[in-house]
Amino acid sequence: MSAIHALPSHLAPHLSLESIRVGYRLGQQMHEIVHSLSFALQRGQIGCLLGQSGCGKTTVLRAIAGFEPLTEGSITLGGKEISNAHFTATPETRQIGVVFQDYALFPHLSVADNVGFGLRKLAAPERQARIAALLTLVGLASQGKKFPHELSGGQQQRVALARALAPQPDLLLLDEPFSNLDVDLRERLASEVRDILKEVGTTAVLVTHDQHEAFAIADQIGVMQDGVIVQWDSAYNLYHRPANRFVADFIGLGVFTPGIIDQQTQNVNIELGSLPLCHGMETCDPNAPDGQQVDVLLRADDVVHDDTSPLQAEVVRKAFRGADFLYTLKLPSGQLLLALVPSHHDHALGERIGIRLEADHVVTFTKENEAPGMSG
Numbered sequence: 001m002s003a004i005h006a007l008p009s010h011l012a013p014h015l016s017l018e019s020i021r022v023g024y025r026l027g028q029q030m031h032e033i034v035h036s037l038s039f040a041l042q043r044g045q046i047g048c049l050l051g052q053s054g055c056g057k058t059t060v061l062r063a064i065a066g067f068e069p070l071t072e073g074s075i076t077l078g079g080k081e082i083s084n085a086h087f088t089a090t091p092e093t094r095q096i097g098v099v100f101q102d103y104a105l106f107p108h109l110s111v112a113d114n115v116g117f118g119l120r121k122l123a124a125p126e127r128q129a130r131i132a133a134l135l136t137l138v139g140l141a142s143q144g145k146k147f148p149h150e151l152s153g154g155q156q157q158r159v160a161l162a163r164a165l166a167p168q169p170d171l172l173l174l175d176e177p178f179s180n181l182d183v184d185l186r187e188r189l190a191s192e193v194r195d196i197l198k199e200v201g202t203t204a205v206l207v208t209h210d211q212h213e214a215f216a217i218a219d220q221i222g223v224m225q226d227g228v229i230v231q232w233d234s235a236y237n238l239y240h241r242p243a244n245r246f247v248a249d250f251i252g253l254g255v256f257t258p259g260i261i262d263q264q265t266q267n268v269n270i271e272l273g274s275l276p277l278c279h280g281m282e283t284c285d286p287n288a289p290d291g292q293q294v295d296v297l298l299r300a301d302d303v304v305h306d307d308t309s310p311l312q313a314e315v316v317r318k319a320f321r322g323a324d325f326l327y328t329l330k331l332p333s334g335q336l337l338l339a340l341v342p343s344h345h346d347h348a349l350g351e352r353i354g355i356r357l358e359a360d361h362v363v364t365f366t367k368e369n370e371a372p373g374m375s376g
């Protein structure tokens with residue numbers, strides 16, 4: 001088939017992936033990488049696929065761009081089906097822009113000519129005006145005459161963004177766009193790019209393994225594990241309402257500590273004290289069996305340093321993070337905790353400090369027969 005199929009669509013999402021399966025042929029065998037993966041974005045939304053190396057993020061992006069065929073499922077963009085198991089619209093018919101990790105700028109072209117590369121069909125004055133507007137949009141209005149090597153990494157990535165936005169794509173794909181940049185710059189550029197995309201109203205999908213980047217740019221984030229999305233949600237919910245142990249472990253800093261459900265008091269009791277079982281958790285099970293052993297997720301910000309608290313823990317590790325220290329603390333039982341403490345509280349290793357719980361909701365998982373884990 002060669003034509004892009006039109007689907008009846010009203011109030012449909014702008015981009016929709018429905019149960020897509022993608023694999024690579026290795027010899028005679030098909031090796032499936034993406035297993036029945038679905039998500040949808042409304043026009044103007046920014047989605048992010050977040051996961052460890054090799055989980056299949058780039059493969060999904062390549063399928064959306066039209067570089068990989070589907071073995072099952074479908075992809076719809078702007079109401080048109082662009083991929084299914086029998087048909088793959090060619091990449092150039094999709095009106096999809098791509099920003100790559102290595103910027104992929106043309107080294108022999110000026111910044112302005114890089115941005116104008118996809119605008120060659122426009123008359124010169126119109127082209128110049130559009131280039132100027134895009135350079136202003138990405139904060140490089142005065143840099144048009146320079147060559148890529150005369151710019152910093154962050155500036156080069158902004159040129160790549162302007163170039164990808166120039167033909168007004170229906171969708172923008174960003175493949176680890178900030179991973180060549182300094183850690184400090186990544187988060188800042190991610191939120192700048194978010195502002196730019198929101199200003200032009202472009203729907204976008206970004207892939208990254210860096211949760212801070214994902215948090216800074218995305219409206220919705222899909223945490224991926226082994227070719228599936230294990231939770232598609234807002235950054236807030238991924239952090240505070242992780243759907244399973246993997247997400248709880250992958251996102252944020254925290255530990256799992258053993259707890260026991262007490263139905264009489266509707267609490268979960270842990271070594272540090274008692275926490276109300278369902279406080280702040282719409283999804284919690286108020287009928288969890290009495291006496292059930294669970295693992296309670298304690299985030300580093302759920303544990304507060306308090307000199308007056310009778311509860312003491314030993315400092316076994318500390319990492320200076322500017323505004324605060326990330327302390328690893330050991331309870332008398334040997335259970336480890338993490339605590340973010342303002343950095344003027346500078347305690348030595350081996351010192352015992354007072355702590356108390358300040359968790360505004362409780363996340364529990366059915367007990368696993370394993371040593372208490374540490375996440376983050």
Ligand SMILES: Nc1ncnc2c1ncn2[C@@H]1O[C@H](COP(=O)(O)OP(=O)(O)OP(=O)(O)O)[C@@H](O)[C@H]1O
Nearest residue numbers: 024025033051052053054055056057058059060209
């Ligand atoms: N062209 C290919 N042929 C065969 N296998 C491939 C091909 N491209 C990727 N793979 C395999 O598919 C799996 C997923 O790769 P993919 O690049 O999608 O992961 P990723 O999550 O983007 O990882 P990274 O963050 O390291 O880029 C990996 O095991 C990889 O080896």
